[in-house]
Amino acid sequence: MKLSNLYSKTRKSFPSDEVALNAQLLIKAGYIHKEMAGVYSFMPLGLKVMDNIRSIVKEEMDNLGSQELAMTSLQEKELWEKTNRWDDEIVDVWFKSELKNGTEVGFGWSHEEQIGNMMKEYINSYRDLPVSVYQFQNKLRNETRAKSGILRTREFLMKDMYSFSETEEQHKEFYDKVAKAYLNIFKKVGLGDDTYFTFASGGAFTEFSHEFQTVTDAGEDTIYVNKEKNVVLNQEVFNDDVLDLLKLDKKDFIKVKAAEVGNIFSFGTAKSEELGIYFTDKEGTNRPVVLGSYGIGISRLMGVIVEYFSDANGLVWPYNIAPYKVIISSIGNSPEVVKESEKIYKHLTDKKIAVIYDDRDVRPGEKFADADLLGIPLRVVVSEKNIANNKLEIKERIKQSSEFIKPDDLPKIIEKLSTNST
Amino acid sequence: MKLSNLYSKTRKSFPSDEVALNAQLLIKAGYIHKEMAGVYSFMPLGLKVMDNIRSIVKEEMDNLGSQELAMTSLQEKELWEKTNRWDDEIVDVWFKSELKNGTEVGFGWSHEEQIGNMMKEYINSYRDLPVSVYQFQNKLRNETRAKSGILRTREFLMKDMYSFSETEEQHKEFYDKVAKAYLNIFKKVGLGDDTYFTFASGGAFTEFSHEFQTVTDAGEDTIYVNKEKNVVLNQEVFNDDVLDLLKLDKKDFIKVKAAEVGNIFSFGTAKSEELGIYFTDKEGTNRPVVLGSYGIGISRLMGVIVEYFSDANGLVWPYNIAPYKVIISSIGNSPEVVKESEKIYKHLTDKKIAVIYDDRDVRPGEKFADADLLGIPLRVVVSEKNIANNKLEIKERIKQSSEFIKPDDLPKIIEKLSTNST
Numbered sequence: 001m002k003l004s005n006l007y008s009k010t011r012k013s014f015p016s017d018e019v020a021l022n023a024q025l026l027i028k029a030g031y032i033h034k035e036m037a038g039v040y041s042f043m044p045l046g047l048k049v050m051d052n053i054r055s056i057v058k059e060e061m062d063n064l065g066s067q068e069l070a071m072t073s074l075q076e077k078e079l080w081e082k083t084n085r086w087d088d089e090i091v092d093v094w095f096k097s098e099l100k101n102g103t104e105v106g107f108g109w110s111h112e113e114q115i116g117n118m119m120k121e122y123i124n125s126y127r128d129l130p131v132s133v134y135q136f137q138n139k140l141r142n143e144t145r146a147k148s149g150i151l152r153t154r155e156f157l158m159k160d161m162y163s164f165s166e167t168e169e170q171h172k173e174f175y176d177k178v179a180k181a182y183l184n185i186f187k188k189v190g191l192g193d194d195t196y197f198t199f200a201s202g203g204a205f206t207e208f209s210h211e212f213q214t215v216t217d218a219g220e221d222t223i224y225v226n227k228e229k230n231v232v233l234n235q236e237v238f239n240d241d242v243l244d245l246l247k248l249d250k251k252d253f254i255k256v257k258a259a260e261v262g263n264i265f266s267f268g269t270a271k272s273e274e275l276g277i278y279f280t281d282k283e284g285t286n287r288p289v290v291l292g293s294y295g296i297g298i299s300r301l302m303g304v305i306v307e308y309f310s311d312a313n314g315l316v317w318p319y320n321i322a323p324y325k326v327i328i329s330s331i332g333n334s335p336e337v338v339k340e341s342e343k344i345y346k347h348l349t350d351k352k353i354a355v356i357y358d359d360r361d362v363r364p365g366e367k368f369a370d371a372d373l374l375g376i377p378l379r380v381v382v383s384e385k386n387i388a389n390n391k392l393e394i395k396e397r398i399k400q401s402s403e404f405i406k407p408d409d410l411p412k413i414i415e416k417l418s419t420n421s422t
Numbered sequence: 423m424k425l426s427n428l429y430s431k432t433r434k435s436f437p438s439d440e441v442a443l444n445a446q447l448l449i450k451a452g453y454i455h456k457e458m459a460g461v462y463s464f465m466p467l468g469l470k471v472m473d474n475i476r477s478i479v480k481e482e483m484d485n486l487g488s489q490e491l492a493m494t495s496l497q498e499k500e501l502w503e504k505t506n507r508w509d510d511e512i513v514d515v516w517f518k519s520e521l522k523n524g525t526e527v528g529f530g531w532s533h534e535e536q537i538g539n540m541m542k543e544y545i546n547s548y549r550d551l552p553v554s555v556y557q558f559q560n561k562l563r564n565e566t567r568a569k570s571g572i573l574r575t576r577e578f579l580m581k582d583m584y585s586f587s588e589t590e591e592q593h594k595e596f597y598d599k600v601a602k603a604y605l606n607i608f609k610k611v612g613l614g615d616d617t618y619f620t621f622a623s624g625g626a627f628t629e630f631s632h633e634f635q636t637v638t639d640a641g642e643d644t645i646y647v648n649k650e651k652n653v654v655l656n657q658e659v660f661n662d663d664v665l666d667l668l669k670l671d672k673k674d675f676i677k678v679k680a681a682e683v684g685n686i687f688s689f690g691t692a693k694s695e696e697l698g699i700y701f702t703d704k705e706g707t708n709r710p711v712v713l714g715s716y717g718i719g720i721s722r723l724m725g726v727i728v729e730y731f732s733d734a735n736g737l738v739w740p741y742n743i744a745p746y747k748v749i750i751s752s753i754g755n756s757p758e759v760v761k762e763s764e765k766i767y768k769h770l771t772d773k774k775i776a777v778i779y780d781d782r783d784v785r786p787g788e789k790f791a792d793a794d795l796l797g798i799p800l801r802v803v804v805s806e807k808n809i810a811n812n813k814l815e816i817k818e819r820i821k822q823s824s825e826f827i828k829p830d831d832l833p834k835i836i837e838k839l840s841t842n843s844t
Contacts, residue, residue, distance in 0.1 A: 005487070035493075042492040070464040071457075074576060097517040097518055097529070099576075107517075142521060144522045
């Protein structure tokens with residue numbers, strides 16, 4: 001992509017109506033567009049980041065043997081009444097509307113009920129278990145307040161996965177595999193060092209549910225970290241009872257702010273009984289399946305990554321999820337500079353390296369400022385002087401200083417930098 | 423994928439509550455799941471077909487230089503009032519709901535208004551034009567009747583593209599390129615021979631809009647085809663005035679039923695004026711942009727493909743969009759057969775050929791019937807007899823007879839068959 005062709009231009013200043021840093025930066029850089037409070041569209045660069053995160057998540061879900069599907073936004077009232085989750089007094093984030101014939105419908109804020117109901121058709125015997133399905137789905141939630149940018153919105157992309165097991169043991173085995181897969185994901189998107197598997201208040205039939213919490217001042221949660229024992233508790237369960245149960249001492253924990261980036265949840269058989277998801281076991285007995293639910297908000301995760309990495313100059317993307325790994329910033333528009341820039345651009349494109357070429361006729365200072373604001377991991381500067389010396393100047397977004405390399409070494413160096421970063 | 427792991431099983435009979443062939447077949451084969459009238463979820467095989475169609479469409483849109491983005495489902499009332507398309511008396515497919523503070527919101531059934539409004543921020547000068555953006559988006563439409571399976575639903579995946587041009591000439595140039603790209607798409611998904619660029623009743627500032635119509639008895643439209651002159655008119659414009667204008671004779675046309683698979687539309691400057699999308703031209707004059715809109719319903723297109731190709735035995739997918747190109751049907755479960763089947767499965771998987779292995783312990787007749795119902799383009803039969811003869815039996819879904827090949831030739835033959843088919 002040439003930057004002169006990209007319609008989403010950067011702004012000179014922050015939007016005045018946003019308080020969250022992630023929304024301020026993403027709007028200034030042209031990654032997202034605000035439609036109304038808590039409702040954001042994704043512009044080409046923003047969509048590319050989302051797609052990259054999505055690919056990482058998809059790969060891990062596929063490795064678990066989970067099968068991808070796509071459920072609908074439209075939800076049936078009768079179904080959610082079975083589990084007592086239709087009433088606005090009980091679930092306060094429903095958007096609801098009506099079909100022409102007056103039938104009330106809801107818009108999916110979660111899909112446990114719908115997926116459970118659908119799976120009834122396909123689960124009959126223990127031979128059909130365990131099974132797991134997942135989707136990337138646009139959730140709609142009528143949030144009262146939405147002031148955290150893309151961390152909490154009224155419409156967002158979520159990966160939700162559901163597991164159906166014969167027994168608690170079979171469920172536990174899958175649950176633990178998911179926990180590992182989630183940690184892999186957070187590592188791959190660059191948050192590995194500061195994302196913790198966290199005890200939260202329980203599900204049905206289990207003492208605890210689990211969250212994945214990333215340490216950041218932008219977080220809405222408070223967690224307590226015991227580094228030595230590698231145990232992390234969220235505020236709800238940081239009390240004497242739980243600490244006694246885990247045989248741990250309050251004073252060994254430090255308190256930090258964190259943002260939830262994923263959660264995994266055991267429903268036991270409670271919801272299966274309500275929805276009627278039964279199977280015939282080896283002895284021929286009819287039994288309810290054990291249900292698990294596993295979520296990652298893809299757009300929320302993108303927002304946390306922004307909050308976690310960004311600096312005074314703008315966005316900072318890890319190589320793995322950056323919309324482009326490299327930005328070519330040409331200095332001046334002499335024929336030599338244009339020719340060399342085009343050559344590098346073509347060379348990297350041919351090698352399928354995601355590159356954006358800032359071919360605009362603007363001052364070098366503006367190009368550098370935009371390269372920083374956009375957060376592209378590696379900047380390559382092409383100037384007459386560098387060409388004369390047969391050198392390229394490269395600078396990583398996360399580093400203060402640049403270095404000079406031989407032009408031919410560029411692809412190899414990009415490969416090395418983007419591999420090392422994960 | 424091994425068929426024993428796929429949770430979405432085939433049914434023995436058609437669902438009793440569907441009148442459209444596409445829904446009957448897709449449900450019987452486990453490709454889709456009905457949530458309520460006109461609302462279908464996509465199971466793994468169905469989602470794979472959708473993803474394959476989507477990739478073909480994406481490639482053509484990217485080749486046009488159009489930039490992919492993702493708008494929201496939630497729509498602002500004030501915006502649609504500007505173009506007089508909020509009122510239910512005027513647009514009768516809105517789903518509407520309310521935010522907590524009582525603000526009315528709609529769910530996107532189209533995105534011209536929202537995208538036009540968003541682009542105002544990025545279009546200032548003639549230097550920003552022409553520009554085009556597109557998305558794959560889940561449209562919600564409150565249809566009164568929805569009895570055509572996935573041809574007309576209350577929720578569906580659509581590719582919608584929008585173009586913004588300086589002049590009618592600039593617009594026309596892009597419009598014509600889109601028409602060609604659309605024909606490429608319909609060719610690639612296998613409908614090329616029977617899909618026509620069709621004159622339909624006009625847009626603002628233009629005599630006609632254009633539709634792409636595929637000849638099929640399942641279609642809701644009637645078109646008139648002049649094969650010799652390669653001119654096709656839909657019913658609305660098949661009248662003496664238009665025929666005179668085009669200097670064509672009524673008697674040279676044949677009447678056929680067809681399904682609309684795409685449409686392209688010129689808005690002129692009418693909508694830009696309503697929404698306030700202006701740019702400064704070379705002379706410094708403020709002018710409204712010329713707007714175009716280009717749609718393909720991805721799930722609808724999948725439904726048309728089902729109607730067009732399916733036969734008495736079930737679905738029939740072209741190689742390009744099939745969920746799997748090959749199905750391995752093993753006969754019996756002797757160690758030799760299992761070993762050979764696993765070997766072929768691994769070999770094709772390693773070569774990144776999409777293959778499904780029917781490893782179930784069921785009769786050959788059931789395996790063959792399911793292979794046909796699922797519509798997988800190529801069936802490979804592994805049996806003790808074939809192994810003894812060092813042969814593989816292959817049969818294309820569209821052919822009546824099978825043939826025998828050397829096992830080593832299989833990847834080459836798959837490659838050849840899937841290339842020839844487009």
